[in-house]
Amino acid sequence: TQLLEQSPQFLSIQEGENLTVYCNSSSVFSSLQWYRQEPGEGPVLLVTVVTGGEVKKLKRLTFQFGDARKDSSLHITAAQTGDTGLYLCAGVRDMRFGAGTRLTVKP
Amino acid sequence: NAGVTQTPKFRVLKTGQSMTLLCAQDMNHEYMYWYRQDPGMGLRLIHYSVGEGTTAKGEVPDGYNVSRLKKQNFLLGLESAAPSQTSVYFCASSLDRGRGNQPQHFGDGTRLSIL
Numbered sequence: 001t002q003l004l005e006q007s008p009q010f011l012s013i014q015e016g017e018n019l020t021v022y023c024n025s026s027s028v029f030s031s032l033q034w035y036r037q038e039p040g041e042g043p044v045l046l047v048t049v050v051t052g053g054e055v056k057k058l059k060r061l062t063f064q065f066g067d068a069r070k071d072s073s074l075h076i077t078a079a080q081t082g083d084t085g086l087y088l089c090a091g092v093r094d095m096r097f098g099a100g101t102r103l104t105v106k107p
Numbered sequence: 108n109a110g111v112t113q114t115p116k117f118r119v120l121k122t123g124q125s126m127t128l129l130c131a132q133d134m135n136h137e138y139m140y141w142y143r144q145d146p147g148m149g150l151r152l153i154h155y156s157v158g159e160g161t162t163a164k165g166e167v168p169d170g171y172n173v174s175r176l177k178k179q180n181f182l183l184g185l186e187s188a189a190p191s192q193t194s195v196y197f198c199a200s201s202l203d204r205g206r207g208n209q210p211q212h213f214g215d216g217t218r219l220s221i222l
Contacts, residue, residue: 009147031208042111042197042213043150050208088149092208095140096166099149 004089004098012104016078021101023072023089030093032072034063037086037100046074048092079105109133113198113214120188120221128183128217130198138201139181140165140211141173143194150197156181188221195219 003026013019023032031050035043047056049065049072056063060083062075076083084105090097111132120126130139137158142150152165156175170192172184181200185192195218199211 004149006149033208033210041215042199043211044213045210048208048210090150095152095155095211097142097150099147 004091004096006087006089006098006101008101009099010102010104012106013079015081015105015107018075018077019079019103020073020075021087021103023074023098025070025091027070029065029069029072029091031091032065032069033090033092034072034074035088035090035097037088038084043086043088076103079103081105081107111198111200111212111214113196113217115217116215117218118220120185120219122188122190122221124188125184125186126188127185128196128198128219130181130183130200130214132179132181132198132200132212134200134202134212135178136200136212137178137203138209139175140199140201141171141181141183142197142199143167143192144197144216145194153183153196190221193219193221 005024033048034046037043047063052067052069054065060077064073086100088100114129140155141153151167154173159178174182195216199213201211202209
């Protein structure tokens with residue numbers, strides 16, 4: 001059973017700051033997805049990473065997949081209040097989600 | 108463009124009562140899923156379906172049953188509700204995991220409280 005750990009659990013920063021959140025697994029991911037969830041809504045897919053060492057960018061968000069495909073990170077540059085939400089990583093094959101990082105960006 | 112629709116959005120039950128949560132998708136997706144989300148525990152898979160007429164157990168299936176009689180609908184049943192089943196329930200659908208890394212499309216959730 002693949003266990004996903006996300007850190008930190010909570011993060012509160014000021015608008016304009018940079019941040020990184022992490023997703024680590026006890027075993028190798030076949031592929032991994034990052035989702036963002038806003039209050040009262042379901043998660044929405046941000047990105048899928050498949051290849052070890054892969055880097056994907058989505059505007060101010062940069063996603064990295066570890067070379068060994070056991071970890072991933074999400075870096076946000078110059079955070080905005082609209083980035084506030086719960087960030088979840090998920091292993092695609094076994095449909096298992098991490099507990100998430102709850103990000104609050106203050107104006 | 109409705110996507111994934113869950114009904115009801117809120118429900119309060121007494122211990123021992125039964126109910127059914129309905130999920131409907133209009134994207135012609137093969138796969139459908141039911142998750143529960145509890146504070147600090149993320150989303151946990153209850154049951155899923157890989158096509159009409161099929162169901163399979165996920166990580167936390169006990170106390171729940173599901174049915175997929177029509178491709179567009181996936182029902183989650185609680186036969187005898189327990190306070191431990193108080194949670195937010197999410198339904199999701201995806202095109203086909205076999206085609207590689209398809210995203211899951213989620214509904215907005217059903218908030219269920221068992222007293």
